[in-house]
Amino acid sequence: MMKIGDTWVSLNALQSFEAAARHQHMARAAEELGVTQSAVSHQVRALETALALPLFDRRGRRIILNPSGERLLRAIQSGFDEIATTALSLTADAFSGTLSIAVPVSLTVEWLGPKLAEFLKRFPNLSLRCSYTERTMTVLPSEIDLAIVFAAHSFPGHRVTPFIRTEIFPVCAPDLARDALPLDPAILRRATIIHEDDGALWSRWFASRGLEQVRPARDIHAGSYHDAVALAREGVGFALSDWFLGGRALGSGGLVQAFGPDVMDYHGYYIITRGAQEPDSAASALAAWLTRAAAQETLATKG
Secondary structure: EEOOOOEEEOOHHHHHHHHHHOOOOOOHHHHHHHOOOHHHHHHHHHHHHHHHOOEEEEEEOOEEOOHHHHHHHHHHHHHHHHHHHHHHHHHOOOOOEEEEOOOOOOOOHHHHHHHHHHHHOOOOOOOEEEEOOOOOOOOOOOOOOOEEEOOOOOOEEEEEEEEEEEEEEEEEOOOHOOOOOOOOOOHHHOEEEEEOOEEEEEOOOOOOOOOOOOOEEEEEEEEOOOHHHHHHHHHEEEEEEEEOOOHHHHOOOEEEHHHHHHEEEEEEEEEEEOOOOOOOHHHHHHHHHHHHHHHHHHHHHHO
């Protein structure tokens, strides 16, 4: 419990609020915390009652932070980050040997590298072995301590932690937009569509917008997210991205969102560790480190 003025507030309420505010969705917060949606809603309501002010603007199932909620979220995340950093520093000499991880190549190229460097600086006696995961991975190999996978597969006997939720949308180079945003999707009939897969992802995007699947002037199958977006940045055509992996390019103006603000909710990334993994193991510490870093960056890119 924590005392705020004359009122006691549970740490569970603060944690529930932080997760709900970060996801802007009660159900996703509940999934992350491993509790029911009603439990998260109850904890958030209890916090609002204790503070005697609302923290969200509620719009159907969607919840949007109001200015009071934004201030509180920044304070809570700063406090949680300080606690986690201090706890990690207390065990800095505890981790040695080799930590083996497997991650998607796009995540490594676009985001993970600097985060791993920051983590390893804290543990000079820890070695790291990295490999790439396949999109279809459903079994954690015996030599891997931690894996990041796309979409929720069943991993019996393992701990599955929600990591990043992806919301996908088309992007292109600014020159293709010619300052006229949002573009009309009909222009795709005379444009180049760049795929990172066999075309299924674009098909899902058309369906999510209630649009007829169009035949573009040209299809390019790049084979990976990284290669598809690299071609889009060069002005070759339209690719699909999200605010997490594409945040830097979108923020710098190297890419623009092409067809309005609508996004397609599409699976996400999950961290897989062994069920028998000790809470103070290097794999568990890295999972917590990456989850916290992703949460902060997702909030920053959207805000």
